Amino acid sequence: MKNEIAMKEFTVNQARPLPVFLLLDASGSMAENSKIEALNRAVGEMLATFATEPDIRATIQIGAIAFGGDVRVHLPLLPAEEAKGKWRPLVAQGNTPLGATLTQLQKMLEDKVLVPSRSYRPTLVLVSDGQPNDEWQLPLKQLLESARASKAARMAMAIGADADVQMLQSFLNSPESKVFQAHQARDIHKFFKWVTMSVTVRSRSATPDKIAPIDPLEIDEIRY
Amino acid sequence: MKSVTNRKRAAQAALPDFFGAAVQGPLHKKHGRPCEDAWTGKEFAGSAAIAISDGMGSKAFAARGAQAACLSARRAARLWTTAPSVGPEWVCRWLEAQWRFAIAPHEPQECAATCHLVAMHHQAGLIYAGLGDGMALFQAGNQPVHCLSARRAGDFVNESLALGVNHRMTDWAHAQLPLPQAPWIAVLVTDGIADDLRPDKLDAFVKWLRDEISRKPGNKRLTALRRALREWPTPGHLDDKTLAVLLSA
Numbered sequence: 001m002k003n004e005i006a007m008k009e010f011t012v013n014q015a016r017p018l019p020v021f022l023l024l025d026a027s028g029s030m031a032e033n034s035k036i037e038a039l040n041r042a043v044g045e046m047l048a049t050f051a052t053e054p055d056i057r058a059t060i061q062i063g064a065i066a067f068g069g070d071v072r073v074h075l076p077l078l079p080a081e082e083a084k085g086k087w088r089p090l091v092a093q094g095n096t097p098l099g100a101t102l103t104q105l106q107k108m109l110e111d112k113v114l115v116p117s118r119s120y121r122p123t124l125v126l127v128s129d130g131q132p133n134d135e136w137q138l139p140l141k142q143l144l145e146s147a148r149a150s151k152a153a154r155m156a157m158a159i160g161a162d163a164d165v166q167m168l169q170s171f172l173n174s175p176e177s178k179v180f181q182a183h184q185a186r187d188i189h190k191f192f193k194w195v196t197m198s199v200t201v202r203s204r205s206a207t208p209d210k211i212a213p214i215d216p217l218e219i220d221e222i223r224y
Numbered sequence: 225m226k227s228v229t230n231r232k233r234a235a236q237a238a239l240p241d242f243f244g245a246a247v248q249g250p251l252h253k254k255h256g257r258p259c260e261d262a263w264t265g266k267e268f269a270g271s272a273a274i275a276i277s278d279g280m281g282s283k284a285f286a287a288r289g290a291q292a293a294c295l296s297a298r299r300a301a302r303l304w305t306t307a308p309s310v311g312p313e314w315v316c317r318w319l320e321a322q323w324r325f326a327i328a329p330h331e332p333q334e335c336a337a338t339c340h341l342v343a344m345h346h347q348a349g350l351i352y353a354g355l356g357d358g359m360a361l362f363q364a365g366n367q368p369v370h371c372l373s374a375r376r377a378g379d380f381v382n383e384s385l386a387l388g389v390n391h392r393m394t395d396w397a398h399a400q401l402p403l404p405q406a407p408w409i410a411v412l413v414t415d416g417i418a419d420d421l422r423p424d425k426l427d428a429f430v431k432w433l434r435d436e437i438s439r440k441p442g443n444k445r446l447t448a449l450r451r452a453l454r455e456w457p458t459p460g461h462l463d464d465k466t467l468a469v470l471l472s473a
Contacts, residue, residue, distance in 0.1 A: 006428075006432045006436060007432070007452060007455075007456070007457050008457050009425060009428050010421060010422055010425035010426070010428040010429040010432065011420050011421060011422065011456070011457050011458050012420050012421070012422055012458050013457065013458065013459070014458075014459065015458070015459040015460030015461075016419070016460060057460045057462070058460060059460075117380065117419070118419035118420065119380055120380060121380045122380075148380070151380060
């Protein structure tokens with residue numbers, strides 16, 4: 001008993017974190033065709049699912065950076081249950097400053113207090129419906145060449161016909177990885193179900209650091 | 225001749241104590257795989273050494289690699305004690321070559337394993353050498369605990385440099401310290417332990433080893449340590465856990 005008390009004093013009392021960073025386009029064009037409402041609903045449902053996940057192997061943590069007019073940490077990186085309570089719907093406004101968003105993400109990823117070394121490899125999710133209107137190539141190169149981001153699992157969704165699919169493709173881990181293309185509001189929901197499944201599969205796994213790719217086009221075959 | 229004998233006796237009397245344990249983690253237990261960590265402790269004339277190793281789980285002969293790493297560390301430490309003016313960077317080179325022979329006929333990639341070593345010589349002091357995940361701690365008297373090991377900037381869980389993984393000799397972390405006045409303690413732990421230790425509580429961890437565990441007599445010390453590692457309190461822990469301690473008598 002004495003040992004148990006002593007050990008609890010110097011050990012971390014939380015399972016290893018599995019961080020998920022959402023980079024969410026909240027530019028003015030997202031207000032068209034109820035895209036922003038669909039995005040808000042889908043993220044809300046994902047957070048609700050994560051919040052009910054038992055943290056036996058890993059504690060799922062969620063953070064969101066919104067880019068629309070300016071870049072802001074819309075949701076600080078928090079355990080899923082807390083994140084669910086803090087989530088507020090995005091409001092669509094302004095242009096698409098992707099470069100600054102990627103720089104903000106890299107800053108957060110490299111913060112060892114925010115993302116300690118004991119974490120499992122993070123998942124990075126990029127969602128956009130348009131063309132970036134700032135310099136994004138260099139920030140993306142710097143992000144992908146950084147030690148931490150290069151090891152992360154990366155997923156991307158293009159919303160609508162105006163999205164820069166090539167830019168989103170360059171965010172992914174390999175040319176074989178596919179950008180999920182959402183043509184309708186319900187596709188946004190489908191994408192976040194895919195993200196949810198990819199993360200929960202890892203958090204329940206005996207080896208949460210192994211990232212097994214799941215084809216987003218096979219999402220219809222998934223049963224919960 | 226008499227004075228030599230006395231010096232030898234004096235050196236023997238000053239020899240430190242050592243202990244350690246390696247226990248199987250829940251993941252290997254679930255998959256029916258053995259503990260793929262190893263540790264060793266050895267005393268030589270007027271000197272002593274401890275080493276730990278964590279075999280990389282995805283490799284077929286990880287356990288063999290870890291055992292070979294500890295054996296090679298022991299041999300390298302012994303050689304160093306015969307010429308302690310040689311710096312720890314040469315101990316790393318010797319250890320690498322020893323390991324390559326010790327794992328034969330297997331390929332290095334199949335046996336990848338981390339390695340951390342602390343050796344003490346009664347005149348030359350203390351050296352540390354380490355490659356890959358894991359942690360080396362040192363405390364002299366009541367001074368704050370000092371971390372001797374280094375960690376790469378980008379590491380997440382299970383991302384490690386190791387013997388059998390491409391690396392440069394400059395990837396080895398090493399240090400050399402003059403032997404302080406007793407009491408002192410050096411602790412090596414694999415990442416199964418290091419990743420779950422609170423950075424602000426390393427002093428409490430070392431104090432627990434020094435005051436609670438090391439003072440238990442004989443087998444009770446080993447039993448208590450093994451039990452503590454098996455009953456590790458961090459939720460969701462998976463890895464094998466290995467720890468070795470070298471402390472002044």
